[in-house]
């Protein structure tokens with residue numbers, strides 16, 4: 001059977017995971033988390049590629065590449081762009097490939113501005129509140 005090819009995208013400030021607000025996001029770095037995701041993906045027969053950017057345009061290009069480079073799906077933690085980037089929302093809506101929204105923290109238990117996601121309605125689903133395991137659960141959704 002052909003291996004599923006999934007792109008894992010991280011947006012602004014997630015490069016500082018491990019250092020940034022460890023009480024919210026934990027003390028593991030993004031590289032540690034990506035290693036764990038890659039191990040899990042390998043065990044489940046999924047091929048994973050990783051991308052992080054602090055720039056909206058670079059993330060939009062990366063969403064386009066999910067279609068143009070023939071991925072079967074994507075997992076995206078769009079960071080704060082989640083809450084206001086209509087450009088990122090339109091990029092996700094432009095690709096027919098399923099995209100799963102992820103947040104490490106429970107955004108509903110935090111500041112009110114985090115409760116709204118402008119990308120949720122164009123994503124296949126959302127996983128939030130499980131720390132780094134939110135990414136693993138999102139990956140698993142492609143196997144259902």
Ligand code: DQA
Pocket residue numbers: 012013014077078079080081082102103104105106107114
């Ligand atoms: C986040 C939640 C967002 O509100 C925040 O801006 C982030 C990280 C999360 O993973 O919990 O940068 O997406």
